[in-house]
Amino acid sequence: MKTTRKQFNTLLLTALAGGLFGSASAQTAYPSRTVTMIVPAAAGGTTDLAGRMLAQALGPAVGQSVVVDNRAGGNGNIAAIAVKRAEADGYTLLMQYSGYHVISPLVSKTASPWEQKDFQPVANVLSAPQIIVLRADLPIKNMAELVAYAKAHPGKLNYASSGNGSLQHVTGAMLEQQAGVQMVHVPYKGTGPALQDLLGGQVDLTFGTAPPFMPHIQSGKLRVIAVTSKTRLPSLPDVPTTAEAGFPGVDAASWFALFAPANVPKPVIDKLTADISQVVNTPAFKQKALEQGATADYQNPQQLGDKVKSDLVRWAGVVKSARIEAD
Template identity: 55%
Template sequence: MLSTMKRRGSLAVLAGALGLTFTMASASAQPASYPDRPIRLIVSAAPGGTTDITARMIAEPLGRALGQSVVVDNKPGGAGTIAAQLVTRAPADGYTLLLQYSGYQVITPLITPNLNWDPIKDFSPVANILSAPQVLVVRSDLPYKTLKDLVDADKQNPGKLNYASSGVGSLQQVSTELLNQMAGTKLTHIPYNGTGPAMNDLLGGSVDLTITTPPPLLPHIAAGKLRPLVVTGKNRLSTLPDVPTAAEAGYPELLVSSWFAVYAPAGTPPGIVDKLAAEIETIMQTPAFREKAESLGAEALFMGPAELGDYTKQELERWDGVVKAANISVQ
């Protein structure tokens, strides 16, 4: 009898321990109280650009859905490295998130020696929010009306035409270098410290063309200062319905979109990641969100954690070949 009671007591203790373990595991998967304080959304760019706009489009409605403020914290610099480092060093508890621009997440690691963060190992993907094609524009005082005109002119005088970018290794540079590789052109790169200075010199006549996302271009296109030649998305933009896609212009592989996604530190509990992703997806399905995205020349393109993780790897592999062929690096 005593032996039986001891066995029952031991089983009860074991069951209690297993129950405690299961409860702790469930809590680590998604703490019932999450979130119980404000969430910090670190943005890898300065206020005003598409990255910042994306963050502010999602922060306020996400805060309402979660019952806690989502505070946008701009940390530009180092081609996304300052923001990325802050997030990788933060506790993996769902209270520090990164709103990252694709050029920083998948190109900076390819061109920066001894980078102290890894775009795959150091992050838990949460959700992609916006995807924006590039628009290739020339100054309106130049004679080129089509991409073919531009390519033919460069081949007649290789290297004479130049293009502005927001910096070495930017998606603007690698996109134009992809065009160089596809078309056999030799468009000359003029890097700037940001899209703003690049646009100023383009409008001022110091450079001939650029390729970037629609938001900074649309006002100048509307004012007749810049002429769009192609859009690098799968479809034409509703804001630029007369501008052909690169595929329509004869370059189907010039399919380039900037994307803007949320990441958490590696090791963030899956339950928290899934909760954030679900709330973001719901917000992105609203007509107001989609209309705002469309007005920016972008698409509300949701990807959940698994899909975003796979897509990040695919983009790294794709741009690695372009970067190596163009010999792009930051010393």
């Protein structure tokens, strides 16, 4: 049976249309399987909390499982490299911590194994200022007393951090610069060991996001004297900000945001961004964040990208003046 030109043209148009609509359908079908969210920290910290909160809420929104894969180590580089090398299809994402994303590259002694251009912003999820936490038996009740004590006893106070070049280390250096004091930095391999030695009295104070410290603050084992942000934490309403205490330059809020490999298609990013906006802005998500000492803080890709650029400039000055290097 012969195919007429008219029939041939109809078949051709049908095939082309099917291809076009098939491609569109494939794009809108994302995700069609499990999405993996790689977290550059061990379980228990705020980065892990941000990842698990988002994964739990995002799964039902996208209709697929979203699982957390903890890959701690290397100042966040192990996780970042894994996502950088992943297929750019939106099924492997990075729940990133600002300390790793903007400070680790600044303090590295060698060239960073990844660059900002290797990732594209998806959405900011949580924000959490650093808090200044002391062992409860230290005779210091506020920022003024801390600075006075440090000036009267140069080099006697020590502060713990989660490692050389960590955000806690840089925050401590910022406070020293702003207050004109000298303290001893004691680096640990993570917030967990630093917290344990603070509780044990081996170190005097530390800086960090609130979630890991909240149970010990509530029990009276630790004392918090300031929040390093422009506004007070709703979960610690009686604790003044560093600005209120006379040190507005000590502003060290952390953020926790989702990034994707650089070449993930825009329709996938758009869908993720829209779904994250929906879940982060729910009352339930906001309340859970507040209970943990953080704030639900959705920001779109453009806003997150701008934040990264401004933070790189801001922290570079502190790192350079304090001569901070990672191990």
